[in-house]
Amino acid sequence: DVKVTQSSRYLVKRTGEKVFLECVQDMDHENMFWYRQDPGLGLRLIYFSYDVKMKEKGDIPEGYSVSREKKERFSLILESASTNQTSMYLCASSPRDRGARTEAFFGQGTRLTVV
Amino acid sequence: AQKVTQAQTEISVVEKEDVTLDCVYETRDTTYYLFWYKQPPSGELVFLIRRNSFDEQNEISGRYSWNFQKSTSSFNFTITASQVVDSAVYFCALSSHNTDKLIFGTGTRLQVFP
Numbered sequence: 001d002v003k004v005t006q007s008s009r010y011l012v013k014r015t016g017e018k019v020f021l022e023c024v025q026d027m028d029h030e031n032m033f034w035y036r037q038d039p040g041l042g043l044r045l046i047y048f049s050y051d052v053k054m055k056e057k058g059d060i061p062e063g064y065s066v067s068r069e070k071k072e073r074f075s076l077i078l079e080s081a082s083t084n085q086t087s088m089y090l091c092a093s094s095p096r097d098r099g100a101r102t103e104a105f106f107g108q109g110t111r112l113t114v115v
Numbered sequence: 116a117q118k119v120t121q122a123q124t125e126i127s128v129v130e131k132e133d134v135t136l137d138c139v140y141e142t143r144d145t146t147y148y149l150f151w152y153k154q155p156p157s158g159e160l161v162f163l164i165r166r167n168s169f170d171e172q173n174e175i176s177g178r179y180s181w182n183f184q185k186s187t188s189s190f191n192f193t194i195t196a197s198q199v200v201d202s203a204v205y206f207c208a209l210s211s212h213n214t215d216k217l218i219f220g221t222g223t224r225l226q227v228f229p
Contacts, residue, residue, distance in 0.1 A: 031215045040124065042206065042221035050215055058216070090160070096215060103150060104217055106160040 003027070006091050006107040013114050019078040021110050023091030030096035032074035033104065034058075034066065037088040049074055050096065081114045088112075117142045119209050119220035127226045128197050136192045136223045138207030144168075146212035149183065149190045154204040154222070166190060197227045 007022035025032065031050050035043040035058075045058030047066040055066050063085060067075040074093075078085055088111050094104040118141040128134045140149065151163040164174060166183050174181045178195045194201055207220045 033217060035219070040221065042121075043208075043219040045216065045218065048216050056216070059218075088158075092160075092217070094215065094217070103162040103165055105162075106152075109158050 004091055004093050004105050004107040006089075006110050008110050009108060011110060011112045013078075013081050013112065015082060015114055017078075017081050017114075019081045019112070019114075021076040021078075021089055021091075021112070023074045023076070023093075023107055024072055025074075025093040025105070026072065027093060027095070027105065028071065029093035029105075030071070031094045031104075032068065033092040033094075034064075034074065034076045035090045035092065036060070037090055037109070043090065046076065081112075083114050086112060086114045117144075117147075117209055117211060117216075117218045119207050119218055121205075121207055121220035121223050123223045124221070125224040125226070127228065130198060130227055130229050131196050132227075133193060133195050134197050134225065134227075136194075136205050136207075136225065138190045138192065138220060140188050140190065140207070140209045142209060142211055144211035144213055148210050148212075150208040150210075150217070151181065151190075151192050152206045152208060152219075154206065156203070160206070163192075194225075197225075199227050199229055201225060202227045 004025045034046045049055045049068040065077045091107040092104040120139045147168045149166045153161045180193045182191045204222045206222045210217045
């Protein structure tokens, strides 16, 4: 059974803290994604990685950075958490398969609250 | 630039009604891929369908059907004889042949009442 696992389901952090959200996939996928989901705004892409150490900014990268040192792991970093980063964070992975373009698989989400 | 628009924020129907969820997309690419995902109350996104831009054939899967029209840049999703278990948020998404980036719409919340 394919799996994308996010390290925490719920997190509460203080303003100014450095926060790490971890995501691991076991499908040997090249692509990994971080989205945030807010009511009325849908899923907005924060960062996208298409290979180890490779990354591309999404639509809302400000205040975030990412790390992909190993193929199976993609970390989202909030350098200095702020209350406006309180949100649901979703990780996804997909294979690089331009011919078939299979779907992305999603983790269960991390609900982050910054107080 | 790529964009997906789901103009319907929320739809409420009574069980057994048919319902159509609209999706309009924008892309400059000639080869692209469209997706629908379901997000039930549990939160995890569930893949429903993928459609390639060069395949305009409509698809039916049980009570679900999809209407892809390149002329209007739309990829609409119809649920026939809706059930309470269909209550969820539904997302339409787009990726192009040139990049693996996956862009989502804002979602439509469907509530089916018994």
